[in-house]
Amino acid sequence: MKNSSKLMIAGLAAGALLLSACGGDDGNGDGTSSANGNGTSGANGEAPSGGGTLKFYTDKAAWEPQFDRVSDASEEQIGYDLDFTGYSEADAYSAFIKQSFRTAEKPSLFTWHTGDALAELVDEGMVAQTSDLWAEAMASGDIPEDLEQYYTYNGEQYCVPLHVVYWVIYYNKHVFAEHGLDVPETWDDLMEIADTLAGEGIPAFYQTNILFSFVWFQTLLAGSDPDLYEALSTGDASYTDPGVVAVMEQWRDMIDAGHFTAPDSADDPQILLNNGDVAMLNFGTFFTGALNELGMESGEDYDFFVVPNMDPSLPQTSLIVESGPLCAAEEADDRADAMEYMSWWVGAEAQTEWANARGDVSYNPNAEVRDERLADLGEQAGTDDVRLIERYFEATPQPILTAALDGFGAFVTNPGDPMPILEAIEAEADAYWASQQ
Amino acid sequence: MFIVAGLLYLPFLWTTYLSFTRYRGLGAPEWVGLDNYQALFSDPALLTSLRNTALWVAGTIIVPVGIGLLIAVLTYNMRFGGWFRLPFLIPYAISGVAVGVIWGFILQSGGALTQAMDFVGLPGAESRWLLDAPLNTFVMIGAAAWQASGVNALLFVIGLQSIPKEPLEAARVDGASGWRMFSSILWPMLRPLTTVVVGLSIVASLKTFDVVYIMTQGGPGRSSETLAITMYRETFVQSEYGMGGAVSVFLTVVTLTASIAYLRRQLSERKAL
Numbered sequence: 114m115k116n117s118s119k120l121m122i123a124g125l126a127a128g129a130l131l132l133s134a135c136g137g138d139d140g141n142g143d144g145t146s147s148a149n150g151n152g153t154s155g156a157n158g159e160a161p162s163g164g165g166t167l168k169f170y171t172d173k174a175a176w177e178p179q180f181d182r183v184s185d186a187s188e189e190q191i192g193y194d195l196d197f198t199g200y201s202e203a204d205a206y207s208a209f210i211k212q213s214f215r216t217a218e219k220p221s222l223f224t225w226h227t228g229d230a231l232a233e234l235v236d237e238g239m240v241a242q243t244s245d246l247w248a249e250a251m252a253s254g255d256i257p258e259d260l261e262q263y264y265t266y267n268g269e270q271y272c273v274p275l276h277v278v279y280w281v282i283y284y285n286k287h288v289f290a291e292h293g294l295d296v297p298e299t300w301d302d303l304m305e306i307a308d309t310l311a312g313e314g315i316p317a318f319y320q321t322n323i324l325f326s327f328v329w330f331q332t333l334l335a336g337s338d339p340d341l342y343e344a345l346s347t348g349d350a351s352y353t354d355p356g357v358v359a360v361m362e363q364w365r366d367m368i369d370a371g372h373f374t375a376p377d378s379a380d381d382p383q384i385l386l387n388n389g390d391v392a393m394l395n396f397g398t399f400f401t402g403a404l405n406e407l408g409m410e411s412g413e414d415y416d417f418f419v420v421p422n423m424d425p426s427l428p429q430t431s432l433i434v435e436s437g438p439l440c441a442a443e444e445a446d447d448r449a450d451a452m453e454y455m456s457w458w459v460g461a462e463a464q465t466e467w468a469n470a471r472g473d474v475s476y477n478p479n480a481e482v483r484d485e486r487l488a489d490l491g492e493q494a495g496t497d498d499v500r501l502i503e504r505y506f507e508a509t510p511q512p513i514l515t516a517a518l519d520g521f522g523a524f525v526t527n528p529g530d531p532m533p534i535l536e537a538i539e540a541e542a543d544a545y546w547a548s549q550q
Numbered sequence: 551m552f553i554v555a556g557l558l559y560l561p562f563l564w565t566t567y568l569s570f571t572r573y574r575g576l577g578a579p580e581w582v583g584l585d586n587y588q589a590l591f592s593d594p595a596l597l598t599s600l601r602n603t604a605l606w607v608a609g610t611i612i613v614p615v616g617i618g619l620l621i622a623v624l625t626y627n628m629r630f631g632g633w634f635r636l637p638f639l640i641p642y643a644i645s646g647v648a649v650g651v652i653w654g655f656i657l658q659s660g661g662a663l664t665q666a667m668d669f670v671g672l673p674g675a676e677s678r679w680l681l682d683a684p685l686n687t688f689v690m691i692g693a694a695a696w697q698a699s700g701v702n703a704l705l706f707v708i709g710l711q712s713i714p715k716e717p718l719e720a721a722r723v724d725g726a727s728g729w730r731m732f733s734s735i736l737w738p739m740l741r742p743l744t745t746v747v748v749g750l751s752i753v754a755s756l757k758t759f760d761v762v763y764i765m766t767q768g769g770p771g772r773s774s775e776t777l778a779i780t781m782y783r784e785t786f787v788q789s790e791y792g793m794g795g796a797v798s799v800f801l802t803v804v805t806l807t808a809s810i811a812y813l814r815r816q817l818s819e820r821k822a823l
Binding site for chain 1 (some may be wrong): 655660661782
């Protein structure tokens with residue numbers, strides 16, 4: 114019995130040693146480097162090898178066909194292709210990427226989120242700096258200067274924009290035609306349309322109490338007080354501010370007026386729009402791809418418009434923008450090759466391929482977007498009439514975001530007095546900003 | 551044995567260590583002592599999570615174990631009883647995720663259940679099955695019972711078939727049948743198997759995750775969260791691995807305590823018999 118106990122302890126100790134040996138470094142840059150899988154890429158810090166396969170990880174598993182198309186184009190143009198690994202569950206993906214930094218197999222290229230999530234990786238020295246690449250791309254007009262702020266930490270840039278998405282309202286053209294509705298030019302027009310549809314028993318807008326519960330909060334606040342919206346994301350304003358309360362009350366009135374779908378709908382929003390079970394969807398332009406896949410035709414079956422400001426006196430139209438980064442691990446064996454790939458990615462040829470494969474806009478004004486409506490939107494977004502505002506999901510630090518998503522989910526389910534929910538979010542915000550000082 | 555020890559003990563020890571640290575998955579964990587446990591027990595959401603987990607334990611023992619026992623007792627002696635039990639077993643072949651997706655469509659507002667109740671004219675058709683607490687937990691227990699009842703029935707049938715014929719014949723000769731036969735003969739003789747089925751159900755219900763995660767993600771507003779969902783949320787959504795570790799250690803302690811207490815009680819009662 115005693116011997117077996119000793120054996121067990123010895124086994125545990127041996128196991129611990131084995132695991133710690135396999136565990137790699139602590140991410141501080143002293144880890145071992147191993148050759149790239151196919152041995153074609155250059156080592157960390159060296160010059161790019163001029164071609165090969167780069168390991169690429171993303172939480173956008175459903176976009177694999179589009180990534181494959183771009184990978185074919187890059188192989189043809191610069192000799193690099195992508196070895197695609199897609200996750201469909203964002204939380205599992207985030208944990209995987211973080212843990213991969215502790216191993217010898219650091220991701221060559223991976224997609225991430227701007228804001229708090231990227232700051233965390235930058236603070237730990239996990240992602241490669243891209244300041245030179247940004248300077249070059251902005252000088253050549255490939256990346257608009259507006260985007261720089263989302264990728265800048267302590268005065269340096271990290272990662273490059275994978276894509277840019279503008280949040281607009283998609284609408285079913287047949288539903289609009291059937292009810293004699295025109296595209297709204299003002300917020301009042303939009304509310305009139307929603308009232309008309311509610312009278313016919315058709316919910317105007319889609320909403321959910323899971324994950325995307327923030328969408329209407331961001332739309333209403335950005336369209337009524339964009340300064341307050343941005344102040345919330347920096348801790349300079351409170352969630353109990355009268356402006357925020359007013360927005361929640363407006364939201365509640367819209368729910369009470371029957372403007373929204375039930376928040377627990379298990380059906381995909383694109384299916385609801387296609388079937389005419391909902392008239393409009395407040396979504397990012399990435400949604401074009403989902404609608405096209407259903408066989409809906411842009412301009413025939415659906416179209417989109419920029420959400421009019423709730424406050425018509427604002428000098429610029431608030432347009433929510435979301436930009437997802439493409440990053441290289443600082444300690445990846447083939448970092449130089451990954452940098453080469455990112456440099457190609459932001460260029461006009463790659464962006465033309467990507468935007469048309471995805472059916473989305475491009476941040477690169479030199480890219481040729483075939484969908485005229487998307488091309489127009491891209492141009493409009495670059496004018497002085499528009500104020501680009503970062504999506505709530507990226508603009509809000511994680512602990513506050515989680516509390517807010519819970520709160521908004523509860524609110525759309527049981528719309529009532531918003532104060533207890535706002536106070537709960539504010540308590541989380543207070544704790545977070547206090548911890549940052 | 552070393553591999554088993556390595557794969558089971560080391561992660562548990564690592565998780566326990568993490569529960570005393572602040573760790574966001576990057577860099578090195580920072581020792582914070584009992585801070586995570588203090589924060590956990592002062593969080594009002596933990597109470598909701600505990601209440602829901604307790605409902606799952608009670609519900610899982612009452613509904614799928616009860617239905618499983620009923621099906622077994624009614625069919626074990628029946629001609630073609632196996633064919634009758636088969637439909638109840640089919641859901642067991644489906645993953646918990648698929649169960650969540652199927653029942654999500656059935657229970658959503660205006661979904662199949664509401665439409666069916668409306669069509670038949672049953673009261674309560676307007677109920678918001680997944681939106682109102684604790685109704686959402688009750689209906690999810692129902693969805694889980696739909697999956698688990700069949701296998702419980704199978705286990706009980708095995709137990710019933712292993713009961714010796716002599717005492718049953720003797721009871722019949724003495725005039726026992728129906729409820730009397732069940733309560734005085736079958737139920738006491740099924741006791742060892744019931745202990746196993748209930749014990750497994752307690753453990754399974756304490757770690758309830760998949761059905762809830764798919765159907766409500768613990769919402770709306772954390773109203774249907776269970777301890778396992780709390781653990782996932784802290785670890786993978788919030789990236790607070792230390793806090794997630796504290797929840798998992800707490801869940802482990804609860805599961806072990808409940809299992810040991812139940813088995814001890816059952817075994818001591820058997821000895822007394």
